[in-house]
Amino acid sequence: MLIISNQIQIPESEVEISAVRAQGAGGQNVNKVSSAIHLRFDIGNSSLPEEIKQRLLNLRDQRVSSDGIVVIKAQRFRTQEKNKADALERLSLLIKGILKTPKKRLPTKPTKGSKERRLQHKSRRGQIKNLRGKVSDH
Structure with missing residues (x-):
């Protein structure tokens, strides 16, 4: 039994x-x-649960195939037992990452002061560049 959280466990029979x-x-x-x-x-x-299945299937990850199968190859260690534990841990981390619901982004607008500062900086840069022009002989 692979324990992901208090509510979610995966039986060993589901993992090949x-x-x-x-x-x-x-x-x-x-x-x-x-x-x-x-x-x-x-x-x-x-x-x-269905919600977690959908999140896993929608995940843009090379470990999740188009058929909906998670494939993990563990070869970091010399022993089979350590590699098995590593593969199960990586599967657990993948599912734990899905459990956290991402915060919804609240769109923000720039403040009036920041707009004014941006425009002042822009006009100052324009003046500096304008002064780099050719000098007339008048």
Whole structure:
């Protein structure tokens, strides 16, 4: 059981975990041992609440495929157990990030004083640039 919050838990049966060979440096150990973990989590068939499912599906994240499957590959550690824990933790963090509802943005307007300061600065810059012109012989 993967515990996300007090109300949300994901049963281990909904998370598909498979061991694969890691990539990159590591010499003989990488070539022999399948220590990397490939985690797959189907959002549509999960026991998550509908609102959270929708937020996950709408998330612009490379880990969420177009089919609605979260794919996480963990290969940071040398042991399969640590990589499995890392993959589950990363899935947990992804869902915890969705739980926080973003604040609605309140549109603001610039103050009268800030508009005046901007226009004064603009005219001052224009005068400076105007003085850079060619000098006449009169």
